[in-house]
Amino acid sequence: MGNLTREMIENTGIFNVSVLTENVPFETIRHFGMQTGRQIDKFAEFSAVKRSHNGLLYVTENTNAMFSCKVLSKQDLGSHMMFVGEVTESKVLSGGPSCTYAYYHQEIKPKF
Numbered sequence: 001m002g003n004l005t006r007e008m009i010e011n012t013g014i015f016n017v018s019v020l021t022e023n024v025p026f027e028t029i030r031h032f033g034m035q036t037g038r039q040i041d042k043f044a045e046f047s048a049v050k051r052s053h054n055g056l057l058y059v060t061e062n063t064n065a066m067f068s069c070k071v072l073s074k075q076d077l078g079s080h081m082m083f084v085g086e087v088t089e090s091k092v093l094s095g096g097p098s099c100t101y102a103y104y105h106q107e108i109k110p111k112f
């Protein structure tokens, strides 16, 4: 809950969602999901992005859709902060199946 993403959403009241597809490489998940923007700029060397109307970036590779949202409410669930957003822009980016959390655990996460 101490992550920078939550703080940025709370401070700006807007966020983008990039829906990953099953062919997403582990490296993309590692890059965005296993390090914090407090220490590195995650978009500095990641070129597969475009800017939406709200001024934020979204991922254009290994994604099938994007949503731009405006925060309507938030709820502290203990382990997670849940934001409810109104969609202000959306795009279909490809036809591949979405990468679910279960798919990530079964097929993408390295098994050491």
Ligand SMILES: Cc1cc2nc3c(=O)[nH]c(=O)nc-3n(C[C@H](O)[C@H](O)[C@H](O)COP(=O)(O)O)c2cc1C
Pocket: 001, 002, 003, 004, 005, 006, 029, 032, 033, 034, 035, 036, 037, 038, 080, 104
């Ligand atoms: C597959 C996966 C799912 C994750 N799901 C969440 C999540 O639902 N909520 C959350 O706060 N962090 C989640 N994380 C952890 C964050 O991605 C991680 O703390 C990240 O480094 C935060 O970066 P930030 O400080 O730039 O926001 C997840 C990580 C992975 C790899």
